[in-house]
Amino acid sequence: MPTALAPLDQLPIRCLTADDLTACADLSEDRGWLREEHKWSLLLTAGTGYGIDDPAGKGLIATCVATSYGPGLAAIGMVLVAERYARRGVGRRLMLHVLDKAGDTPLTLHATPNGQPLYEQLGFIQTGRAEMVAGRFTTTDPAPDIPTRPATAEDLQAVLRLDAEIFGLDRTHMITRLPAFADQLRVSEVDGEITGFAAAWPNMETHVIGPLIARDTATAQALVASLATATDRPLRTDIDVRHESLLRWLKTNGLASIAFNAVMVRSLTALPGDWNRRFAPLTVAAG
Template sequence: MEIRLLTSAAIAAANDIVMRAYQSPSRLTELERYLRLQPDGWFLAWESGQAVGLAGTIDYGDFAYLGLVSVLPEAQRGGIGRALMRQILAWLAARDCPLVLLDASPVGQPLYQKLGFITTDASVVWGRAAATHPPSAVRPPMGGIHLMEPTDIAEVVAYDRPRFGADRTAALADLLMSHPRRAAFTRDAAGCITGFAIAQPRILGPWLADDVSSAAALLAWAWALDEPPTGMLVPAHNAQAAALLTSAGFAVQRKLAHMRLGTGATRDRTTHYGLASFTLG
């Protein structure tokens, strides 16, 4: 087995691995984004000239998110996932990254535990159900809801950084460029940002808010889009998010273990109503 950096020339093979491993639709657009953001942090495992495994990470400096660890079904249980994990952890250690985060399925969790990861929370996948409806009796924040423009990125990042725990300017700018007029933020009466959200095709996220009224206003805004997102990836510690989504008729689809390896402050995810993805956080 050989592990090489993922390049754009092999991204179709990487997408095939992810689709087959997770039995999911194409993730090509998502993989292209990750490769733009961290071109030196994505790896393919090869056997006999065939790409058989993928894993990668986004290093934010204060911590890294690791995601899309995937192996072709016929090549699983052969140590490929472990080899990819060791490659990424060694790469992050060489960059002095103090903390690695990931969200693990029940299938992957035992491997991560053997590598030293511990569970600190859960990340919950919520989806639309037959009874899903717009949030009711939403009162917009005093400062209103505003569409996010590229000129707003610096102010949004200033809001996001202390709540997310790191600077993700590049990720937010990339998402905004990919989804123009599908990003919004709220302000209070004093003009301060109280939350923001980006409505990707399948999920509402990132979606952060300081209070449930701002979160509800952003959910109502996303619902009114021509093609509203159909799901959210929500930290279990955010009880207000669970209550809001339950009241709007969304349903829990599955739960993943939120795990960490290394040192660093425990992140408060109670203002996180929706992750950008399980790789971007």
């Protein structure tokens, strides 16, 4: 007789490793997402992945990644459940496990409309929204003439200081991975001072712009335009909807609205740092 499969609420939850990259990408594809292997590779090495294996031996049935920024914040992302196990409590069980592991650490995530009700039940509250825009960048409305250039190794400490000031926490372990992760990393510099930085990293057929950190909208525009000139791929980015001027400019220049996600937090009233100068996350999965 075949061995009976364990009930879903008894399936073990384990930590994921880089060896699970293909299985994670397979699960993304199962749910109609892009495989995003490049992004998965970053998240599995820089964060802590959790997963549930299919008792029938068919890969992963659920995943979640937590990216820690110390005791002040962790970002939750890549919460996925295989279509064949959807609406059976698997996602809730995995999230409860992640919440238990997080303890008193405040959490943040970007929620799709479908996922938001579950996160609200788990104590998350919405504090903002991000708009995903994508398309081929044009120069219908040129960017302000603010100098930008490729980042160098000598810029690293200044970039880290600026990022910690604006993000509100130290994310050295993520920012130092950008030169290898991204195809482009550029900085804006005025009178010898680094006033912003942005990366464009490959994601399937597109380049994703993120993070986008800048002292003002004009600087953010200059960074985006400089990144766009060096790629023939469509661009995609997730902009805090409070940056209305930047969103209008991006849409004038060929990008179109794709989706809205709720920015949510748990055990916080708002994200740390300065949202006025934080235009886009590195990735919505890691903040």
